[in-house]
Amino acid sequence: MDKSAVIFDTDPGQDDAVAILTALASPELEVIGISTVAGNIPLKLTTKNALKLVELAGRTEVPVYPGCDRPLGRALVTAEHVHGETGLDGPDLPEPVTQPQALHGADFIIETVRQREPGTVTLMTLGPLTNVALAFAKAPDIVKRLKGLVMMGGGCFEGGNITPAAEFNVYVDPEAAAMVFASGVGVTVLSLDVTHQMLSTRERIEAFRALGNKAGEAVAAMLSFSERFDVAKYGSSGAPLHDPCVTGYVLDPSIFEGRDVNVEVETGSRLTRGMTVCDYWGVTDRPKNAFWVRSADSDRFFGLLTERIGRLP
Numbered sequence: 001m002d003k004s005a006v007i008f009d010t011d012p013g014q015d016d017a018v019a020i021l022t023a024l025a026s027p028e029l030e031v032i033g034i035s036t037v038a039g040n041i042p043l044k045l046t047t048k049n050a051l052k053l054v055e056l057a058g059r060t061e062v063p064v065y066p067g068c069d070r071p072l073g074r075a076l077v078t079a080e081h082v083h084g085e086t087g088l089d090g091p092d093l094p095e096p097v098t099q100p101q102a103l104h105g106a107d108f109i110i111e112t113v114r115q116r117e118p119g120t121v122t123l124m125t126l127g128p129l130t131n132v133a134l135a136f137a138k139a140p141d142i143v144k145r146l147k148g149l150v151m152m153g154g155g156c157f158e159g160g161n162i163t164p165a166a167e168f169n170v171y172v173d174p175e176a177a178a179m180v181f182a183s184g185v186g187v188t189v190l191s192l193d194v195t196h197q198m199l200s201t202r203e204r205i206e207a208f209r210a211l212g213n214k215a216g217e218a219v220a221a222m223l224s225f226s227e228r229f230d231v232a233k234y235g236s237s238g239a240p241l242h243d244p245c246v247t248g249y250v251l252d253p254s255i256f257e258g259r260d261v262n263v264e265v266e267t268g269s270r271l272t273r274g275m276t277v278c279d280y281w282g283v284t285d286r287p288k289n290a291f292w293v294r295s296a297d298s299d300r301f302f303g304l305l306t307e308r309i310g311r312l313p
Helices: 014-024 043-056 106-117 129-139 166-172 174-181 202-209 212-232 244-251 298-309
Strands: 004-010 031-034 064-066 122-126 148-154 185-191 200-201 238-240 256-260 264-265 276-278 290-296
Touching: 004 014, 004 106, 004 185, 014 031, 014 043, 014 212, 014 244, 014 298, 031 043, 031 106, 031 212, 043 212, 064 106, 106 122, 106 129, 122 244, 129 174, 148 244, 166 174, 174 264, 185 244, 185 256, 200 202, 202 238, 202 298, 212 298, 244 256, 244 290, 244 298, 290 298
Parallel strands: 004 031, 004 122, 031 064, 122 148, 148 185, 185 290
Antiparallel strands: 200 238, 256 290, 264 276
């Protein structure tokens, strides 16, 4: 089987964890490495959590590279109110014994993309785009060498989840997101418009627990923790499962539907900082620079995640 080469750039986060574990369990994907960024929690904890996940999956050969500890030009905003003080509150995962790599996450992205054949590496981004924007600024040549970038971030019809206008990942570093959308890289956006349809209901959480493995139990515990915040917030039957949509899309794009659009990011306004201005209806002549995913089959999505998590230890 020919594998698709991917790099995760992430700030784990319970939903990041499910995205990464699903990929590590998928034989179609070669996870070259994981770069970490400050976002949901500070960099030290996102790096520790990434190490915990490769150990939980039994995939310690996948290296972890710490990246940027703050946005390009702003103070860091974090989300412990959602993810808990560790970022992975819920399961009791052991302290990692695997060590992070010395190379900076942005430099890892640059070196890897330059070493691989053009058009063979996909960036899968689950957090603020600081590392990616830095890599693109330092090495513009890698933009055209990438197969593409699949990101969780933004919102159009669903508005925002950290402010009325902005989704968290883009809000934390809007300048970085603006640079990425303007770079010319092929971007696929899994925004709140689709992730808010992917609800981790009690039945779906119990399906992970019923797998009977350590990973399934950990995922059930993670989702049960995050559910206590989001169900109260949204009043829904389960919490939206955001970041695994990136892995789900890369594994099976037929689950999802969307269209090519223009996206620009607001960086100047006090009220709409981090807003992804998505020209979904084509009312401007701005060039299309992203594929915006708006809907998906949630049953097929959760079925895929559950099957893959069941393959792990």
